[in-house]
Amino acid sequence: MSGVAVGIFVFLFLLVTVLGFAAARWRRAKDLESLDEWGLGGRGFGTFIAWFLIGGDIYTAYTFIAVPATLYAGSAVGFFAVPYTIVVYPLIFLFLPRLWSVSHRHGYVTPADFVEGRYDSRPLATAVALTGILATMPYIALQLVGMEVVLQVMGLQAGADQPWVVQHLPLFIAFGVLAAYTYSSGLRAPALIAFVKDTLIYLVIIVAVLYLPSQLGGWGHIFDTVTAGFTDFNTQNADAIAAGDAAPKAIMPPEPLHWAYASLALGSALALFMYPHSITGVLSTRSRSVIRRNASLLPAYSFLLGLLALLGFVAIAAGVKVANPQQAVPQLFENEFPPWFAGIAFAAIVIGALVPAAIMSIAAANLWTRNIYRAFINRDATHAQEAKQAKIVSLLVKFGALVFVLALSKDFAINLQLLGGVWILQTFPAIVAGLYTRWFHRWALFAGWAAGMAWGTWLAYGVASPVQAHFGGPLVNFPGTETKVYIAFLAFGLNLLVAIVGTVVLRAANVSAGIDHTRPDDYTADLGDTGVEAELSPEGAPR
Secondary structure (H helix, E strand, O other): OOHHHHHHHHHHHHHHHHHHHHHHHOOOOOOOOOHHHHOOHHHOEOHHHHHHHHHHHHOOHHHHHHHHHHHHOOOOOHHHHHHHHHHHHHHHHHHHHHHHHHHHHHOOOOHHHHHHHHHOOHHHHHHHHHHHHHHHHHHHHHHHHHHHHHHHHHOOOOOOOOOHHHHOHHHHHHHHHHHHHHHHHOOHHHHHHHHHHHHHHHHHHHHHHHHHHHHOOHHHHHHHHHHHHHHHHHHHOHHHHHHOOOOOOOOOOOHHHHHHHHHHHHHHHHHHOOOHHHHHHHHOEOOHHHHHHHHHHOHHHHHHHHHHHHHHHHHHHOOOOOOOHHHHHHHHHHHHOOHHHHHHHHHHHHHHHHHHHHHHHHHHHHHHHHHHHHHHHOOOOOHHHHHHHHHHHHHHHHHHHHHHHHHOOOOOOHHHHHHHHHHHHHHHHHHHHHHOOOOOOHHHHHHHHHHHHHHHHHHHHOOOEOOEOOOOOOEEEOOOOOOEEEHHHHHHHHHHHHHHHHHHHHHHOOOOOOOOOOOHHHHHOOOOOOOOOOOEOOOOOEO
């Protein structure tokens, strides 16, 4: 344990803790006792704040820990995260402004609110809400894994010989602080902390990609070292690879994995803005133009992601040896940076996990409150009752994420995010198709969702890995072939097929499709149009 590194880490952690609690007074409304205020920050964030908030929402411990760890472990398809974040922004430029418009005109807080209004189907809305909550759990768990590996490398976590509670005590403390300021300040807390988080991350990564290669002989030497190391591994383990007991290591995916790479990239891109936390960040913005501008500006983070991913190769070239690949980047920083800068880097990663974890828990709480609590338990809930319910559930969701941390292997944490992708992608037809057409029948969409969820979960359950018997990876063979593809992509295909066939059958049978509570002009409404409330001022009155 380095006293200097720990001291700087603790200072920065306390700084964001203070900011988290102070956020309750930032852009202050009359009170936070409504989901519009607590869960969406007053729906008034402009381009600058939204860029940090949505970026902090998307670029998580998955980015800082899981992606470089995948490359460090030699995964041939590990770089898929870079093209998927490039593909996603044109997609959100097209459909998210429409979701913003209809949500602001009708007061929708969650995507499930929109689904119920569009299709007049509470069962379908409930399915979307429960899927969002379920898919968010492993994503929050990934943030906890990212925080924990940093604490391990810093020496702040007790050894395996200590009681379980003692081993994880520093994580529980960080977890408790996160829960406290999320409860107190709502979405304003991660929005304010995101400024610190992104500044630290950009500082650390720019220094890392300029400084580390200069100490290791340049990028050419780094790639030569990685290539030679992967070749030696494949040669020494040829028999195990042939028997399927080990995976070959490579920088570029070979031809048999091209579809695996492509389906991971496209499937993840389609899934990313189906996550409740991504939509929550978007619905908190002031106008449609804020979303479009951010879709144009956010690719700057994709450049950052590419640099982050390469740190997995830098760790190999630097001779970093860790049993858990997730520790590769933190260990690299500890080995190569002076203690004071290592402390900054450790804080950047932990804060980078706290921000999205806060947004995710808020988004899941919004879903529970609007689409479970108010829909089935207390239909006459006041705004204050909704806000209180959301605050409590935001705490429970974080503890639910611990189940995934304890139940699944943490050696390849990226599987946690990809498992969530299998589930959340099944809400795509109901949400995105619904923004453009009412052709799909509500019961056909429900049947498609059920089929996709069941098959996707079954396929994921059947994947084994060297460290766990089930949920061991995101890839399976395409039916009838040896071609590997992303499980979410297969489940999504079945979902669409069932929805299309079911719609044809149900419409032919004249089964009621329900009442559409939206109008065509709802999807293009902008700030200042009839029914779209003006941005709330810090005092809570319209500007």
